[in-house]
Amino acid sequence: MLTARRRATASAAAALAGALLLASCGGSGGGSSDAKTLRLWHYEAPNSAMGAAWTEAIKEFEATHPGVKVKFEEKSFEQIQKTAPMVLNSSDAPDLMEYNKGNATAGLLSKQGLLTDLTAEAAERGWDKLLSPGVRTTSQYDTDGVMGSGKWYGVTNYAEYTMVYVNKDLFAKYEVPEPRTFDDLVAAMDTFVENDVTPLANAGAEYPAQQYLYQLALSKADRSWVDSYELYQGKADFHDAAWTYAAETFADWVKKGYIGKKSTSAKAEDAGVSFLQGKAPILFSGSWWYGRFQDEAAFDWGTTLWPGSDLTLGSGGNLWVVPKSAGNKELAYDFIDITLSKRIQNLLGEKGGVPVAADTAAVTDPKAKELIAHFDTLSGRDGLAFYPDWPVPGFYDVLVSETQKLITGSEKPDAYLDALQKAYDKGVPQQ
Structure with a gap:
C-alpha cells in the first residue's frame, strides 16, 4: 500500500x-x-x-x-x-x-x-x-x-501488511486494557468515547477508511471469498454476509463516535500524524508507517494483528x-x-x-x-488478502467517494453496497 x-x-x-x-x-x-x-x-x-x-x-x-x-x-x-x-x-x-x-x-x-x-x-x-x-x-x-x-x-x-497501532500511553492514561480480542477492541473504543476521545485515526479522502471497512469484511471471510473478489475465481456478491456486516458495522462505528465524522475529508497523512501527535489512541494501517513511527513517535506504542481475523490486508x-x-x-x-x-x-x-x-x-x-514475526504469522496461515481497490480499474475512487458517504451518513449501507457492486461488475473482465 x-x-x-x-x-x-x-x-x-x-x-x-x-x-x-x-x-x-x-x-x-x-x-x-x-x-x-x-x-x-x-x-x-x-x-x-x-x-x-x-x-x-x-x-x-x-x-x-x-x-x-x-x-x-x-x-x-x-x-x-x-x-x-x-x-x-x-x-x-x-x-x-x-x-x-x-x-x-x-x-x-x-x-x-x-x-x-x-x-x-x-x-x-x-x-x-x-x-x-x-x-x-x-x-x-x-x-x-x-x-x-x-x-x-x-x-x-519488501512485503507489507496492516495492523492495529496502539498508543500505550493513552491506553494507560485512561486505564484501558490493550486489545487481545475483538470484544476487547470494541470495549476500548467505548471507554475512549466516554472520555471524549475519538478512538480511531481515520482518513475518508484516501485509503484508510476503505481499509477499515475491508478488514471488517475479511473478519467474516475466508480464502475462497478473497480469491473470488480479487482474482475472479467466483462471483463477488457485495450483499453477502461479509460485505453486509462490514458496511453496517462501519456505519454503526461512525454513529457511536469510534470514527470521527470530520475525518471525511482527511488524508492518510492526517491520520498518521494524528496518531503520531498522540491525539488518536488507535490507528489501523500498514507496515509502511512502522519505520516513521519508530523515528518520530514520542510515546510508547505497540502493534497487534486485527483481533478475531485470520485474514488482513497485505501483499x-x-x-x-x-x-x-x-x-x-x-x-x-x-x-x-x-x-x-x-x-x-x-x-x-x-x-x-x-x-x-x-x-x-x-x-x-x-x-x-x-x-x-507478525508477518511470519500471517504468511504461515495464508493470511494476506490484498487490498480492496485492486480488482478493477477506477475502483479506488469509487471506494473513496462511497465510503465518504457512509461517514457523512448521506448513504445507507445497502445503497453503498449497491454502488460497489455496480462499479465492480462493470470493471470485471469478461470471461
Whole structure:
C-alpha cells in the first residue's frame, strides 16, 4: 500500500499531470539512452524503512557503477497513481519507477503495453527464486492484467501488511486494557468515547477508511471469498454476509463516535500524524508507517494483528517497474538487484520494513523483530488478502467517494453496497 496515497478533481488531476510532465523535462529524458544517468522515481518518505534502504541502495549503485549517477525524483503516491499512464506513454518516462501493485494499477499498465516484460531478467538474476509464491503474486500478470500468473512486469523487494497501532500511553492514561480480542477492541473504543476521545485515526479522502471497512469484511471471510473478489475465481456478491456486516458495522462505528465524522475529508497523512501527535489512541494501517513511527513517535506504542481475523490486508510491497520506453533498462535491472541484496534487505528490516530476502537473524531492533514475526504469522496461515481497490480499474475512487458517504451518513449501507457492486461488475473482465 502497503502503502503511502490518492484523489483530486478531474481538472486538478489534469493540471497535476501537466505539471509533472513539465517538471520532468530537461536533463536525461526517460526515452533517451544517456548511459551515465539512471532516472529513478519513488514515493517513500526519507525516514521510512524503504526510503532509508533505497537511499543506501543509490549510494551502493553509484559506487559499483563508476561514472553513473542516479537522478532521483521524489513523487507522491498520488502523482504517480494518477499520471503514470500519461507519463509512461511519453518520452519522459523514468528508467525505473515505484508503482502500486494489483489488477487496477500495474496489471492495467501491463495490459496497455506500457511496462517492460521482466520475465527473462527474473529468471536470469534469480528474482523468481528469492521471492516466495505469496509475495511474488503481485509481480506477475496475465494477458488480461490479472495478477498471480503470466509474465513478470514488476519486482517487489519488501512485503507489507496492516495492523492495529496502539498508543500505550493513552491506553494507560485512561486505564484501558490493550486489545487481545475483538470484544476487547470494541470495549476500548467505548471507554475512549466516554472520555471524549475519538478512538480511531481515520482518513475518508484516501485509503484508510476503505481499509477499515475491508478488514471488517475479511473478519467474516475466508480464502475462497478473497480469491473470488480479487482474482475472479467466483462471483463477488457485495450483499453477502461479509460485505453486509462490514458496511453496517462501519456505519454503526461512525454513529457511536469510534470514527470521527470530520475525518471525511482527511488524508492518510492526517491520520498518521494524528496518531503520531498522540491525539488518536488507535490507528489501523500498514507496515509502511512502522519505520516513521519508530523515528518520530514520542510515546510508547505497540502493534497487534486485527483481533478475531485470520485474514488482513497485505501483499508483496509496491513494485519496481521498468517503463517500456526506458532508455537505460540494464541499469534499472542492476538497481533492482541491489535492493534485493542481503545488505540492503537487512537494513530495510532493521529500519522497520518487512524484508523478503534478508538474513532475519541479523535484525536486532526489538520492534523490527516484532514486525517481522507478525508477518511470519500471517504468511504461515495464508493470511494476506490484498487490498480492496485492486480488482478493477477506477475502483479506488469509487471506494473513496462511497465510503465518504457512509461517514457523512448521506448513504445507507445497502445503497453503498449497491454502488460497489455496480462499479465492480462493470470493471470485471469478461470471461
